[in-house]
Each structure stands twice: as C-alpha cells, then as structure tokens.
Amino acid sequence: MRDYTLKYGMNPSQPQARIFMTDGSNLPIEIINGRPGYINFLDALNSWQLVRELRRTLNVPSAASFKHVSPAGAAIGLPLTDNERKIFFIPDDAELSELACAYARARGTDRLASFGDWIALSDECDESTARLIKPEVSDGIIAPSYTAKALEILKSKRKGGYAVVKIDADYEPPALERREVFGVTFEQSRNTAPVIDPAIFDAPITDSKNIPESARRDLTLALITLKYTQSNSVCVTRGGQTLGVGAGQQSRIACVRLACDKADRRLLREHPKILAHVFPDSMGRPERDNAIDEMTRELQASDGSEEGRKFLEGIYDAALGSDAFFPFPDNIERAAKSGVKYIAQPGGSVRDDLVIEACNFHSVAMVMTARRLFHH
Numbered sequence: 001m002r003d004y005t006l007k008y009g010m011n012p013s014q015p016q017a018r019i020f021m022t023d024g025s026n027l028p029i030e031i032i033n034g035r036p037g038y039i040n041f042l043d044a045l046n047s048w049q050l051v052r053e054l055r056r057t058l059n060v061p062s063a064a065s066f067k068h069v070s071p072a073g074a075a076i077g078l079p080l081t082d083n084e085r086k087i088f089f090i091p092d093d094a095e096l097s098e099l100a101c102a103y104a105r106a107r108g109t110d111r112l113a114s115f116g117d118w119i120a121l122s123d124e125c126d127e128s129t130a131r132l133i134k135p136e137v138s139d140g141i142i143a144p145s146y147t148a149k150a151l152e153i154l155k156s157k158r159k160g161g162y163a164v165v166k167i168d169a170d171y172e173p174p175a176l177e178r179r180e181v182f183g184v185t186f187e188q189s190r191n192t193a194p195v196i197d198p199a200i201f202d203a204p205i206t207d208s209k210n211i212p213e214s215a216r217r218d219l220t221l222a223l224i225t226l227k228y229t230q231s232n233s234v235c236v237t238r239g240g241q242t243l244g245v246g247a248g249q250q251s252r253i254a255c256v257r258l259a260c261d262k263a264d265r266r267l268l269r270e271h272p273k274i275l276a277h278v279f280p281d282s283m284g285r286p287e288r289d290n291a292i293d294e295m296t297r298e299l300q301a302s303d304g305s306e307e308g309r310k311f312l313e314g315i316y317d318a319a320l321g322s323d324a325f326f327p328f329p330d331n332i333e334r335a336a337k338s339g340v341k342y343i344a345q346p347g348g349s350v351r352d353d354l355v356i357e358a359c360n361f362h363s364v365a366m367v368m369t370a371r372r373l374f375h376h
Contacts, residue, residue, distance in 0.1 A: 050228040
C-alpha cells in the first residue's frame with residue numbers, strides 16, 4: 001500500500017488528508033481492521049517508537065497508552081502485584097503473559113487520560129493481552145503482529161470497527177526527517193541517539209551515590225518515555241512502570257507538579273480505603289475510574305484526610321526523568337514530596353549547584369545525562 005486516504009485531517013473541517021511515503025515506496029504498515037484517522041496515526045507511529053526502544057534497551061515486552069501524541073502511560077512486562085490486579089480490574093485467576101502485564105500497567109498509570117487511547121505493543125499481540133484490551137474504551141492498536149485469537153477478539157470491539165494496525169518491525173525510517181508548518185518545510189536529523197550512557201549511573205553528581213539496578217531501569221524507562229512525549233515534560237516511574245507523566249507544560253515546575261500529582265493519585269489507588277470500596281456491578285469502568293479519581297483527590301488534598309498523606313509518606317524510591325535541565329531547586333523540593341529518590345536530567349542550568357544542593361538535602365541521587373530530549 002503506497003498511500004492511505006483518511007476520513008479527514010486533525011479536524012472534520014480539514015477534509016483532504018492522507019498518509020504516504022514521499023519516495024513512492026510502500027507504507028510500513030498494514031491496516032487490518034477499522035479506519036484509523038489522522039491523529040490515530042500520529043499516536044500509532046510515536047507510540048510504536050517508544051515501545052520499540054524500550055524493548056531494545058531493556059529487553060522486556062513493553063506497552064504504551066497514548067493520547068494526543070503523548071503517553072498517558074508506559075511499562076515493561078513485570079508481574080502484577082495483587083493490589084495492581086485489583087485497581088486494574090483484572091480477575092485474580094486471569095493468566096497474564098509478560099506483554100499483558102506491560103499493557104495493564106501502562107493503561108493503569110492514568111486511567112482517566114487513557115480513556116479512548118491508542119495502544120502500542122512491542123511484541124506480537126496474544127490472546128491474554130487482547131482479552132485485557134477488549135473491555136477498555138480505546139481507539140486502536142499497533143503491534144508487529146497478532147495471533148489469530150487475539151485478532152478475533154480485537155475485531156469484535158466497537159461493533160467491529162476497532163482500528164488494528166500491523167507495523168513492519170524491521171522498518172527503519174530515513175536519517176533525515178521533514179515536516180511542514182505554514183508552508184515552510186523543516187528538516188533535521190532523526191533523534192537516534194541513546195537516551196543515556198549506562199556508565200552515567202556509576203557517577204552521580206550528588207552526595208547520594210547508590211543507584212540500584214531497579215532504579216537504573218526506572219530512570220531509563222522515564223527517559224525513553226520522555227523522548228516521545230510533547231515537551232516540556234517530566235516522568236515519574238517505579239517498578240518498571242510510569243506513575244505520572246507531565247507533558248506539554250510551559251514551565252519545568254509545572255511539569256514536575258503535574259507528574260508528581262498524577263503519581264500520588266496513582267499510588268493512592270492502592271490506599272486501603274479505596275481497595276475496600278465496593279462499586280455496584282452496574283457501574284462501568286469509566287464511571288469507576290472517575291469515582292476513584294475523586295476519592296484519591298480527596299485523600300491527596302492538603303486540607304483533606306490525614307490518612308492520605310500518611311499513606312504516601314510510606315512510599316519511597318520513585319525515579320524521575322526530565323527532558324531538560326531544572327532551572328530552580330523548587331523542582332527537587334516538589335519531587336521529594338512524592339518520594340522521588342533518583343533523578344536523571346541533562347544538566348546545564350546556571351543554578352545546577354543549587355539543584356544539587358537540594359538533592360543532597362533530600363538524599364536524592366541525581367545523574368546528569370547531557371542529553372536534552374525535546375519532542376514536538
């Protein structure tokens with residue numbers, strides 16, 4: 001397939017829209033089911049790059065949940081805890097593949113933001129993963145392949161109209177990429193540089209020097225996620241999954257506040273009060289997610305329940321990545337309140353010394369990557 005005509009562009013008022021290869025070659029994708037739109041393909045191609053890089057770097061099946069060209073969540077395929085099964089609405093007896101675990105954890109980062117998402121999987125979509133996807137509200141999925149049973153399940157979504165896209169896992173785009181804005185063509189080298197040199201983890205520039213393997217993995221996950229997130233952006237991770245993504249903010253502190261607030265609410269979903277709450281069977285998943293979000297906000301409120309704050313105080317060892325330097329130490333102060341103990345950021349601010357000082361005060365280990373990860 002050399003080109004594909006879309007129903008319309010970003011908005012219905014933009015009726016002429018298609019995707020194609022400028023060199024006349026075939027598209028590296030196959031539309032197996034449904035009719036993906038313009039924004040769907042932007043999400044699909046960005047999210048595929050994210051999970052592909054996670055898979056190649058961490059060597060574990062990976063998944064991402066995208067909305068409006070930024071990840072609502074991303075994760076690798078580590079086993080789910082009992083609490084995670086409960087807050088992700090997964091039956092205790094459900095057998096999950098590594099890929100299914102990755103998807104459940106990616107979707108579970110921010111279930112409100114993932115409503116109507118685009119899903120990306122690094123590996124062949126299996127029946128286990130497809131069964132988790134089926135009851136969720138989602139626009140479509142991209143993966144390198146699908147088992148026959150998984151495809152049967154996915155095709156049953158949205159009255160048979162669920163968008164299913166297969167991508168050539170071996171496809172590599174040209175070294176130069178172009179885009180057009182207001183009739184002006186931009187050209188640049190594609191961002192193929194690794195997000196981090198692993199040796200950096202051996203040389204934190206703070207008093208705290210110990211960065212265990214689990215934190216190195218989580219910092220790597222955060223930075224790869226940021227590489228495909230609309231800037232400015234900050235990502236909080238723990239246990240091989242994103243806890244909060246703060247994307248597209250104009251100030252760095254706004255990114256940190258957004259990411260950490262989301263991380264707090266994600267962790268508060270495991271508060272005993274919420275785990276014990278019984279919802280009526282008639283309540284759908286989106287309605288439950290909305291109700292749980294309100295409950296976590298009440299627990300999180302500074303003038304609210306003391307039990308919420310005490311619960312969060314017992315949770316530590318989160319990792320945080322930033323796509324650009326921290327201009328002020330207030331970013332570290334806010335991150336520390338959410339239990340961040342490991343940070344990776346490019347460095348290069350005139351106030352780096354004050355940022356390091358704040359890390360030392362809060363016993364945070366920080367590395368400077370010297371690699372900015374802006375994405376627009």
